[in-house]
Amino acid sequence: MKRTLILLSLAALLSACGSAVKLDSVPVEDRSATSAAAAAEADAAKNANGSAVGKGAVASVDLSKSAQDAAMQASNRVVYFDYDSFSIRPEFQAAIESHAKIIRADKTRKVVVEGHTDERGGREYNLALGQKRAEAVRKALSLLGVPDNQLEAVSFGKEKPAVQGSTEAAMEKNRRAEISYR
Numbered sequence: 001m002k003r004t005l006i007l008l009s010l011a012a013l014l015s016a017c018g019s020a021v022k023l024d025s026v027p028v029e030d031r032s033a034t035s036a037a038a039a040a041e042a043d044a045a046k047n048a049n050g051s052a053v054g055k056g057a058v059a060s061v062d063l064s065k066s067a068q069d070a071a072m073q074a075s076n077r078v079v080y081f082d083y084d085s086f087s088i089r090p091e092f093q094a095a096i097e098s099h100a101k102i103i104r105a106d107k108t109r110k111v112v113v114e115g116h117t118d119e120r121g122g123r124e125y126n127l128a129l130g131q132k133r134a135e136a137v138r139k140a141l142s143l144l145g146v147p148d149n150q151l152e153a154v155s156f157g158k159e160k161p162a163v164q165g166s167t168e169a170a171m172e173k174n175r176r177a178e179i180s181y182r
Contacts, residue, residue: 077179079137080172083118086132088140096137099179100144107150110182113137115155116162118171123157130155137177 076095079088088096103111115134117126134153142148163170 079133079177079179081133081175081177083171083175084129086129086136088136093140096140097144100141100146103141103146103150104144107147109150111141111146111151112180112182113141113151113153114160114178114180115153115157116160116174116176116178117158118174119158119161119166120171121158126157127155130157133175133177137179 076098079092079096081087082089099111103109113134115130115132115137117130117133121129131153134155138151138153141151158174161170161174162176163173165171
């Protein structure tokens with residue numbers, strides 16, 4: 001009888017520690033088909049008119065070293081996530097796209113995407129969630145044309161908080177992925 005109660009208590013305790021978040025799939029939308037179609041239309045307009053500039057087509061952008069360095073130092077190197085989630089929020093898509101342009105422009109540049117979590121949850125769970133956050137940003141950069149040999153995703157879990165404290169505002173700043181240039 002005692003043994004049965006202990007087993008039931010243990011089962012209830014373990015089931016309470018579960019989470020509904022699936023850590024197996026990264027929810028990243030593939031936009032490469034639309035980008036390829038836009039590039040094809042720009043090439044067609046350029047070939048038909050002789051020049052794409054001033055004709056309503058997309059003009060090439062010159063990313064000089066100073067523009068790249070300024071963009072890398074900008075505060076948009078951090079992607080924040082919702083609680084218990086690794087889905088990239090739409091407001092960070094533009095920042096990821098600008099980083100993809102910079103990385104594609106310099107084939108020698110290496111980038112590490114560092115995944116972080118807040119202090120809630122166990123060490124193993126937070127390491128896995130931090131890895132999924134880093135992988136989500138890495139996958140988004142990869143879908144935007146950045147070669148995989150320039151990207152690395154690592155997780156720090158809850159080990160390197162950006163802000164100390166147990167308030168919701170502090171924990172919100174710790175649920176992040178940072179893009180770090182090497």
